[in-house]
Amino acid sequence: MGQRTELEGCVLGVVWDRGPCTAYTIRRVFQNSPSPHWTGSAGAIYPLLARLRRQGLIRAKPHHAGHRPAKLYQLTPSGRRALRRWLGPPLPEWAVGVPVDPLRTRLRFLLAAVPAARLAFLKEADRKLHEHIRTVRADRRRRRHAGDAFAYLVAEGALKMLNARLSWLREVADEVKRQDRTRAARERLRRSGSSASARSR
Amino acid sequence: MGQRTELEGCVLGVVWDRGPCTAYTIRRVFQNSPSPHWTGSAGAIYPLLARLRRQGLIRAKPHHAGHRPAKLYQLTPSGRRALRRWLGPPLPEWAVGVPVDPLRTRLRFLLAAVPAARLAFLKEADRKLHEHIRTVRADRRRRRHAGDAFAYLVAEGALKMLNARLSWLREVADEVKRQDRTRAARERLRRSGSSASARSR
DNA sequence: ATGGCCATGTAAGATGTTACATGATTTA
DNA sequence: TAAATCATGTAACATCTTACATGGCCAT
Numbered sequence: 001m002g003q004r005t006e007l008e009g010c011v012l013g014v015v016w017d018r019g020p021c022t023a024y025t026i027r028r029v030f031q032n033s034p035s036p037h038w039t040g041s042a043g044a045i046y047p048l049l050a051r052l053r054r055q056g057l058i059r060a061k062p063h064h065a066g067h068r069p070a071k072l073y074q075l076t077p078s079g080r081r082a083l084r085r086w087l088g089p090p091l092p093e094w095a096v097g098v099p100v101d102p103l104r105t106r107l108r109f110l111l112a113a114v115p116a117a118r119l120a121f122l123k124e125a126d127r128k129l130h131e132h133i134r135t136v137r138a139d140r141r142r143r144r145h146a147g148d149a150f151a152y153l154v155a156e157g158a159l160k161m162l163n164a165r166l167s168w169l170r171e172v173a174d175e176v177k178r179q180d181r182t183r184a185a186r187e188r189l190r191r192s193g194s195s196a197s198a199r200s201r
Numbered sequence: 202m203g204q205r206t207e208l209e210g211c212v213l214g215v216v217w218d219r220g221p222c223t224a225y226t227i228r229r230v231f232q233n234s235p236s237p238h239w240t241g242s243a244g245a246i247y248p249l250l251a252r253l254r255r256q257g258l259i260r261a262k263p264h265h266a267g268h269r270p271a272k273l274y275q276l277t278p279s280g281r282r283a284l285r286r287w288l289g290p291p292l293p294e295w296a297v298g299v300p301v302d303p304l305r306t307r308l309r310f311l312l313a314a315v316p317a318a319r320l321a322f323l324k325e326a327d328r329k330l331h332e333h334i335r336t337v338r339a340d341r342r343r344r345r346h347a348g349d350a351f352a353y354l355v356a357e358g359a360l361k362m363l364n365a366r367l368s369w370l371r372e373v374a375d376e377v378k379r380q381d382r383t384r385a386a387r388e389r390l391r392r393s394g395s396s397a398s399a400r401s402r
Numbered sequence: 403a404t405g406g407c408c409a410t411g412t413a414a415g416a417t418g419t420t421a422c423a424t425g426a427t428t429t430a
Numbered sequence: 431t432a433a434a435t436c437a438t439g440t441a442a443c444a445t446c447t448t449a450c451a452t453g454g455c456c457a458t
């Protein structure tokens with residue numbers, strides 16, 4: 001009835017996508033995702049599945065053919081409707097808003113750091129971002145060959161975001177360096193001015 | 202001592218940026234932010250400020266010149282160090298990871314919706330995103346004239362993200378339409394084939 | 403004087419995290 | 431046989447949200 005959380009929606013989506021699957025499978029999807037927003041921790045997933053089950057959105061079949069005891073979860077018709085409602089339209093306003101970006105957040109306050117730390121920050125961000133882009137590119141390649149068009153488009157979207165972020169980061173780095181040079185020049189001028197006035201005395 | 206949360210780091214940053222300021226000022230910064238990740242709710246901010254105060258990172262001066270009683274918060278030297286530590290380097294791994302995007306998340310499962318709903322989703326996302334871009338562009342203009350270079354760069358970054366997202370979304374829409382056409386063509390073929398076989402019978 | 407904004411806070415509740423606990427099965 | 435992985439769960443804890451409570455100030 002009430003609004004689904006993002007994690008609930010995602011779990012419904014994963015159960016829809018992976019057909020009948022165990023809780024552990026669901027956890028791994030989150031653990032292996034290149035986006036580190038959810039950990040897929042047991043403490044999040046198991047209570048959530050219990051919740052969805054109580055609400056009649058998923059049901060569990062016991063499963064032990066040659067395996068240890070496990071439960072296979074799948075969507076009920078009501079669960080499929082809930083997934084569609086969560087997907088929208090209508091989209092919640094915040095879904096379209098500027099995505100959170102810890103790098104951008106930190107950059108807002110970068111002037112609080114000393115110039116050397118500012119440059120170190122930008123250099124490390126550039127390096128790690130570049131590295132991360134490589135893994136996401138590999139992920140995209142895997143998904144292209146896997147044949148799921150939507151999974152590929154999603155990876156493509158993630159990659160585009162990262163590339164935009166990197167190019168922005170480089171512009172920022174240039175701007176910061178330019179500012180630091182200006183500051184340094186002003187500093188030199190001030191010092192030479194004061195030494196000149198000292199000489200003239 | 203322990204790891205700061207993002208909200209704690211941000212609040213330290215805001216207190217650093219806005220000089221001595223009240224809790225209400227801090228709340229408004231979050232409420233007016235174009236990124237809707239934090240609400241700046243009283244229940245988040247006041248306990249957080251109390252926490253930072255207990256840890257000696259901020260201190261409060263009573264303030265009532267012509268005003269109602271209020272507290273003005275400012276960073277202590279220890280708080281400034283905490284802010285710098287939070288900024289990094291080192292950056293936490295997840296800070297560089299793919300930013301969460303509710304649109305991308307939903308798109309992953311868009312095949313669970315019927316074709317008409319898929320198109321409606323994409324159309325609404327496009328419209329709202331376009332609309333949102335306008336407000337962020339206005340925000341950027343304000344910040345450019347305000348003279349804070351970093352605030353401007355941050356708005357610029359947000360805008361670049363949104364533009365990349367919109368262009369990705371349009372590619373996705375094209376691809377989805379293409380697929381639906383293919384599916385429809387297959388369907389026509391199948392039907393005409395069966396009617397042909399019906400005729401031939 | 404009424405409603406709206408400034409300003410500070412608390413209480414209840416949901417959701418998520420880490421850490422723990424258990425035990426079977428596979429792999430080195 | 432030891433370690434890693436599969437698999438399920440619980441407990442303690444932190445953090446954030448919504449909703450409520452309070453009261454001063456200001457404009458209509």
